Amino acid sequence: xxxxxxxxxxxxxxxxxxxxxxxxxxxxxxxxxxxxxxxxxxxxxxxxxxxxxxxxxxxxxxxxxxxxxxxxxxxxxxxxxxxxxxxxxxxxxxxxxxxxxxxxxxxxxxxxxxxxxxxxxxxxxxxxxxxxxxxxxxxxxxxxxxxxxxxxxxxxxxxxxxxxxxxxxxxxxxxxxxxxxxxxxxxxxxxxxxxxxxxxxxxxxxx
Numbered sequence: 190x191x192x193x194x195x196x197x198x199x200x201x202x203x204x205x206x207x208x209x210x211x212x213x214x215x216x217x218x219x220x221x222x223x224x225x226x227x228x229x230x231x232x233x234x235x236x237x238x239x240x241x242x243x244x245x246x247x248x249x250x251x252x253x254x255x256x257x258x259x260x261x262x263x264x265x266x267x268x269x270x271x272x273x274x275x276x277x278x279x280x281x282x283x284x285x286x287x288x289x290x291x292x293x294x295x296x297x298x299x300x301x302x303x304x305x306x307x308x309x310x311x312x313x314x315x316x317x318x319x320x321x322x323x324x325x326x327x328x329x330x331x332x333x334x335x336x337x338x339x340x341x342x343x344x345x346x347x348x349x350x351x352x353x354x355x356x357x358x359x360x361x362x363x364x365x366x367x368x369x370x371x372x373x374x375x376x377x378x379x380x381x382x383x384x385x386x387x388x389x390x391x392x393x394x395x396x
Contacts, residue, residue, distance in 0.1 A: 225321075225354040226372040227346055231329055231363035234377030241324050241357045242269045249277050253321040256282040256314040260307045261327035261360070267396040282320075284310050287327070304336035315350055322355040329360025332367070339364045346370060 228244075230237040248255040257273070262285060273281050286307035308331075314323045331337050343366055350356060358367065368374045390396060 223353070224372075225350060225352055225356070227350070227370055228355060228357045229329075229363050229368055229371040229374040230357065230359045230377065231361060231368070231374070232377035232379070233361060234379040235382065236377045237359040237361075238326050240375075241326065241359050244322060244355075244357060245269075245273070245281060245324055248322045249273075249280050252280065254280055254319050255322040255324070256320050257284065257324045257326060258307050258311045258314065258328075259283075259285045259287055259326045260304055260331045261287040268393065282314065286310060300334070301336045304331040307331070308337050308342070312345060312349070315345075315354060315356060318351040318354065320354060322357065324357045325359070327360040328358050329363045329367070331360075332364055333360070333362045339366055343367060343370050 228241075230241055242257075245255055245257060257270075259270075270283055270285065273283050284307070287303055307328075311323065311325050311328075314320055328337070328342075332339050332342065346356060347370065358371075363374070384390075
């Protein structure tokens, strides 16, 4: 059983929190800039696309036009795609341009063709300043297999992305050059995964 806080404990806690708040407020007062961010989600852990879609749903909640281009994921339905297409297509364009993972398609030339088409659509959407966020889901996989030229992607993001547009790039094994360019880069670390215990992908968790 936890012992109740004494008046002295409460006073010390309140004083400590007041000092923390003052320090935090001082730091926050210096953060005044707004800009479109390049955001990279990578790593072996789960949550890369899920986190990115969380930001897309925030944009939708704020009535901010946005768009999604899926580079690898193919025809299988997903909850996020169904929800956006069926309810928020006026605010969020959704383009599934991939045909599945490489080991499923077993056609490298076709994979490259589809990745190039997805990148062309991505550039079109990013160039439109009305889109406040564009999610390039699993583009890191296409870059890893050299279906796209990372130098071209970086050059485009650096030189042609509108200043207030956020671009989110997800997928394992993000290129070092892309991480260097990013304003925000997060690596999801794998600690445990149910797949290793024989548990299959499940609706609501994986798709």
